[in-house]
Structure formats: C-alpha cells, structure tokens
Amino acid sequence: NAGVTQTPKFQVLKTGQSMTLQCAQDMNHEYMSWYRQDPGLGLRLIHYSVGAGITDQGEVPNGYNVSRSTTEDFPLRLLSAAPSQTSVYFCASSLTGAPYNEQFFGPGTRLTVL
Amino acid sequence: EDQVTQSPEALRLQEGESSSLNCSYTVSGLRGLFWYRQDPGKGPEFLFTLYSAGEEKEKERLKATLTKKESFLHITAPKPEDSATYLCAVQEGAAGNKLTFGGGTRVLVKP
Numbered sequence: 001n002a003g004v005t006q007t008p009k010f011q012v013l014k015t016g017q018s019m020t021l022q023c024a025q026d027m028n029h030e031y032m033s034w035y036r037q038d039p040g041l042g043l044r045l046i047h048y049s050v051g052a053g054i055t056d057q058g059e060v061p062n063g064y065n066v067s068r069s070t071t072e073d074f075p076l077r078l079l080s081a082a083p084s085q086t087s088v089y090f091c092a093s094s095l096t097g098a099p100y101n102e103q104f105f106g107p108g109t110r111l112t113v114l
Numbered sequence: 115e116d117q118v119t120q121s122p123e124a125l126r127l128q129e130g131e132s133s134s135l136n137c138s139y140t141v142s143g144l145r146g147l148f149w150y151r152q153d154p155g156k157g158p159e160f161l162f163t164l165y166s167a168g169e170e171k172e173k174e175r176l177k178a179t180l181t182k183k184e185s186f187l188h189i190t191a192p193k194p195e196d197s198a199t200y201l202c203a204v205q206e207g208a209a210g211n212k213l214t215f216g217g218g219t220r221v222l223v224k225p
Contacts, residue, residue, distance in 0.1 A: 004157075031211045043158075043201070043215040050210065058212065090157050094211055101211055102148060105157035 002026050004106035006091050012112045013081040021076040021109050023091030031094045032074040033103070036060065036087040043090070049074055050096060081113045117141075120202050120216035127223045130191050135219045137202030138184040145205040147185050148213065149178050152199045161187075161200075192223045 007022045025032065033048035045058030049068040063085060065077040074093075078085060088110050092103040117140040127133055139147065146165050150158035162171045164180040171178050175196060177188040187200055199220045203213040 033211070033213075040217070042217045043203075043213075045212060045214075048212060092157075096211055101146065101205070102160045102163050103211070103213060104160065105150075107157050108155075 004091055004093055004104050006089075006106035006109050008109060009107065010110050012114065013078075014114050015081060015083060017081050019078050019081065021078075021089055021091075021111075023074045023076065023106060024072050025074075025091075025093040025104070026072065027093060027104070028071060029093035029104075030071070030096045031101070031103075032068065033058070033092050034064070034066065034074070034076045035090045035092065037090060037108075038087050046076065046089075078111075083113045085111065086113045087111060118202055118204055118214050118216035120200075120219050122219060123217065124220040125222070127189070127192055127221065129193055129223055129225050132188070132190045132192070134189070135187040135200055135221070136184060137187070137216055139202075139204045139216075140183075141204050141206045141214075143207030145207045145209075147180055148203045148205070149176075149185070149187055150201040150203065152201055152218070158201055189221070192221075194223045194225050197221055197223045 004025045030051045034046040035043045037043045044060050047066040049055045090108050091106040094101050094103040119138050121136045149161040152158045162178040167182045169180050175190050179186045199218045201218045203215045
C-alpha cells in the first residue's frame with residue numbers, strides 16, 4: 001500500500017492563477033479530507049467527502065473547490081490563487097466507522113502564492 | 115463550537131526526563147480523541163485513539179490517557195528521536211469524521 005499520496009510536493013503560483021492539488025489513496029477509505037496548516041493556526045479543515053459523489057465544506061472552504069468522482073481520488077482546486085492561500089496542504093483519509101476511523105495523512109503540498 | 119487547547123506550546127527535555135503534554139477540549143459529545151506526531155516537513159502520523167474517559171493506551175515510551183475534559187500524553191524517559199510536534203484532535207459525535215485540531219506541542223529532547 002502506498003497509503004495517501006499527494007502531488008506536487010512544492011508549488012509556486014502567481015496571484016490569480018489556478019491549479020489543482022492531487023490526492024489519492026489506495027486503502028479503499030470512504031472518508032477523505034483536505035486541511036491547511038498555518039503557523040499559529042494549526043490544521044484547519046477545508047473540504048471533506050464521505051464517499052464518491054458526496055462532498056461538503058469544512059471550516060475554511062472559500063477559494064477552494066473539490067469533487068470526488070472515484071473512491072481513490074480527491075483533488076483540491078484553487079480557482080484564483082491569493083497570497084492568503086500560501087500554506088501547507090494535507091490530504092487525509094479514513095474509514096467512517098469507529099474504532100477504525102483514524103485518519104491517515106499524506107506528505108503535504110507546500111504552496112506559495114506570490 | 116468545538117475547542118481544543120494544547121499546553122505547553124513548546125517543551126525542552128533532557129534525554130530521560132519524563133514529562134506530560136496536555137490537551138483540553140470542549141465538545142458536545144466526544145466521539146473520539148486522537149493523538150498524532152508530526153515531524154518537520156511531513157504529514158501527521160497517527161499515534162492513538164481514545165474513546166471514553168478512563169481509557170489509556172501505550173506505545174513504546176508514550177502513554178495517552180483521557181478524562182471527560184482533557185487528555186494527557188505522557189512521555190517516559192524520552193530519547194532524542196521523540197523530538198517532534200504532538201497534535202491532539204477531537205471528533206464530535208454529530209460531526210462524523212471531521213477532526214478539530216489543537217495547536218500542538220513542540221517537543222525537543224536533548225541528548
């Protein structure tokens with residue numbers, strides 16, 4: 001098992017550009033989510049999905065879109081990048097039922113918006 | 115609104131000097147409390163899940179405990195390789211799998 005994979009590892013964008021952060025998991029997990037991690041603010045939930053075709057907003061969804069067409073993939077789209085979106089982005093996945101619902105995190109994408 | 119507060123923010127220990135990290139939480143109906151370890155430049159790595167007050171779990175030099183208002187992560191006789199940021203997160207019963215994280219405790223163990 002590769003676990004949770006994310007690409008790219010690093011990305012620099014100019015203000016106004018769009019891009020997609022990729023996330024994939026090979027553990028057949030129903031639940032997938034995106035977090036951003038900022039100094040002093042910790043990890044904050046952007047969007048999540050409880051299964052293919054089902055997505056919902058987290059704590060900080062503005063400026064981001066997601067879709068879930070397959071169980072394995074959960075891409076995060078930045079529509080028009082802003083400097084405030086400079087952050088480290090983590091994708092995570094889990095089963096949905098306790099006691100096996102611990103979330104497994106990917107290695108992260110470090111994004112800088114100039 | 116769920117709140118999770120970790121203390122201290124940073125902890126410097128000598129090798130072998132045991133200590134405890136605190137995670138206090140406010141949540142209406144705890145579904146689970148999770149501890150993660152995060153190394154610089156990497157994603158959080160799962161350590162423990164605790165579900166009910168009084169529960170304890172151990173892994174090597176780490177032991178996690180849970181009460182109705184807080185959790186402790188005890189590090190016994192730490193080694194330099196235990197240096198990391200330790201994150202606490204809670205799941206509320208009505209929120210499904212969503213996690214609310216604390217700010218973390220940075221632990222540095224000096225040889």
